[in-house]
Amino acid sequence: MYVCADLNQGAVLYANRSSIDTWETFRISQFGGSAPSSGYTRLVWSDEFNGTSLDTSNWTYEIGTGSNGWGNNELQYYTSRPENIRVSGGNLIITARRESYGGMNYTSARIKTQDKRTFTYGRVEARIKIPTGKGLWPAFWMLGNNISQVSWPYCGEIDIMEHVNNEGVTHGTIHWSDHNGNYAYYGGPTPWNLDFSQYHVYAIEWSPTSIKWFVDGNQFWEANIANSINGTDEFHKPFFILLNLAVGGNWPGSPDGSTPFPAEMLVDYVRVYQ
Numbered sequence: 001m002y003v004c005a006d007l008n009q010g011a012v013l014y015a016n017r018s019s020i021d022t023w024e025t026f027r028i029s030q031f032g033g034s035a036p037s038s039g040y041t042r043l044v045w046s047d048e049f050n051g052t053s054l055d056t057s058n059w060t061y062e063i064g065t066g067s068n069g070w071g072n073n074e075l076q077y078y079t080s081r082p083e084n085i086r087v088s089g090g091n092l093i094i095t096a097r098r099e100s101y102g103g104m105n106y107t108s109a110r111i112k113t114q115d116k117r118t119f120t121y122g123r124v125e126a127r128i129k130i131p132t133g134k135g136l137w138p139a140f141w142m143l144g145n146n147i148s149q150v151s152w153p154y155c156g157e158i159d160i161m162e163h164v165n166n167e168g169v170t171h172g173t174i175h176w177s178d179h180n181g182n183y184a185y186y187g188g189p190t191p192w193n194l195d196f197s198q199y200h201v202y203a204i205e206w207s208p209t210s211i212k213w214f215v216d217g218n219q220f221w222e223a224n225i226a227n228s229i230n231g232t233d234e235f236h237k238p239f240f241i242l243l244n245l246a247v248g249g250n251w252p253g254s255p256d257g258s259t260p261f262p263a264e265m266l267v268d269y270v271r272v273y274q
Contacts, residue, residue, distance in 0.1 A: 040123035040205060040273040048269045049092045054085065058117055061085070062110040062244075065102070070110075071152070074137075075248030075255075077102035078110045085109035092267040094245045096136065098255070106255070110244030118145045118238035122274035124160060125203035125214075126243070131263035132166050132196050135255030137246035138265045139163075140202055142239040153177050156234025158211060159187065161202035164252035168193030170202065172213035172221050179231030187213075190220045199268060208236065243267060 047058050054061075061080040069075065076096060078084075084107050086093050096108040130138040139162045144155030157175040173187025194200060194215065203214040209226040212219055225232040245265045248254045255261075 042274055044122065044272050044274045045117055045119075046269060046271040047092075048090070049087050049267060050090055051087055053087055054092070054111070058113055059111040060114060060116065062112060065104060069249060070246070072246070072249035072251065074246045075104060075135075076106040076108040076246060077104040078244070079107055080109070081107075083107070085111070090268065092243070094138075094243065094265040094267070096131070096245045096247050096261065096263045096265075098259075098261040106247040106261075108245045108247055110242065110246075112143075112240055112242045114143070114145060114147075114240040116240075117272075118240050119272050119274075120236065120238050121206050121208065122272050123203055123205050124241065124270075124272050125201055126160070126270045127199050127201045127268035128161065129199045129266040129268075130161075130163050130170075130196055131245070131260070131265055132163070133255070133259040133263060134165050135248045135252050135259050136263055137162065137164050137249055137252045139242070139244055139246065140267075140270075141242050143242065144234055145238040145240050153183050154234065156232075156237070156239070158204060158206070158235070158239065160204050160213070161215075163196070170194065170200075170215065172204070174211060174223055174232075174235070176232055176234045181231075184230075186223060188221055190215055192218075192220075199266070206235070211235065241270060243270070 047055060062078050063080060065077055083097065084095050094109045096106060098106055101107045126140050128140060140160045142158040142160065147155035153175050154177045159171065159173040162171045169189040171187060171189045173185055175185040178184045201216050205212045209224065211223045211225060213221040225235045228236065245263065
């Protein structure tokens with residue numbers, strides 16, 4: 001989420017491919033779909049959003065415009081107002097609005113579990129209904145909990161689900177600093193289209209050797225991180241979870257007159273199994 005990736009063609013991307021000395025070993029594989037097969041069956045944490053307010057023992061609101069539009073030239077001002085984020089009907093509801101606020105023309109919300117709920121390995125999943133429209137960028141993702149100490153991308157990033165505009169696919173990506181200190185990102189889209197009028201379960205299965213991406217139990221991507229290959233040691237440390245709905249930015253571009261505001265991202269639950 002910090003730096004956008006042009007994954008529209010389903011290509012494997014790498015910011016500095018020349019620095020990979022074991023490219024064929026590291027290469028991500030694309031799958032047509034298979035059932036999850038990990039042993040991650042013990043629920044260690046969840047937020048079912050069954051109350052009437054956000055549980056701040058789990059989550060922290062991010063407020064404002066961030067540095068350079070959260071690193072992506074995004075156009076929204078994130079707030080903690082009920083107009084932008086609330087818990088109702090068994091869902092977390094993040095609402096992006098077209099309105100003047102804090103010097104910006106759009107508002108939305110972004111929350112994180114940093115320093116409250118962190119995880120290393122396991123199955124991390126959420127059941128989400130996302131909005132579509134020009135300039136909309138919903139995301140379910142993770143960052144290394146040491147980001148405040150080492151900065152991005154040295155902390156590592158796992159994008160479990162990102163979607164932009166009116167695309168029929170979602171994307172899964174990892175970002176990190178490789179063994180030569182170069183920024184790298186690697187990932188791709190689902191090889192099938194999704195019906196975004198419905199909820200879907202987005203998940204990763206993250207082990208000491210790999211990160212696998214799933215939608216509705218169907219695997220579509222996998223990254224090898226065994227033995228910290230190509231500097232992927234970031235992915236063997238604690239990470240925290242983020243949920244947000246961005247407006248605009250380098251990847252989706254700006255909204256236009258067709259963008260449906262207010263736009264809602266509904267999260268039924270977030271669960272972590274180990």
